[in-house]
Amino acid sequence: MTALQCVLFLLVGVAGTVVVFTRDLRRQALLFSFYGMVMTLLFVAIQSGDVALSELAVGAAALPLMLLVTISTLRNRKETK
Secondary structure (H helix, E strand, O other): OOHHHHHHHHHHHHHHHHHHHOOOHHHHHHHHHHHHHHHHHHHHHOOOHHHHHHHHHHHHHHHHHHHHHHHHHHHHHHHHO
16 A cells, blocks of 8 residues: 555545534535545545546535535525525
């Protein structure tokens, strides 16, 4: 295991912990996107290119975008009531 892989494993642990303990939903969605990027870098470092591409598409882009849209929609509904 290289030093880069060790650093990325630690960064994944720290990023995951930060996502879990974040209270604001919008900030949590953005941090989840950052977590997805760190996971993508980890998968590239351990030479799993196909998994890295999937994580980049889903974990770093699609899911955080869907979360932000959902949060925005729910807040708009709450304000109109």
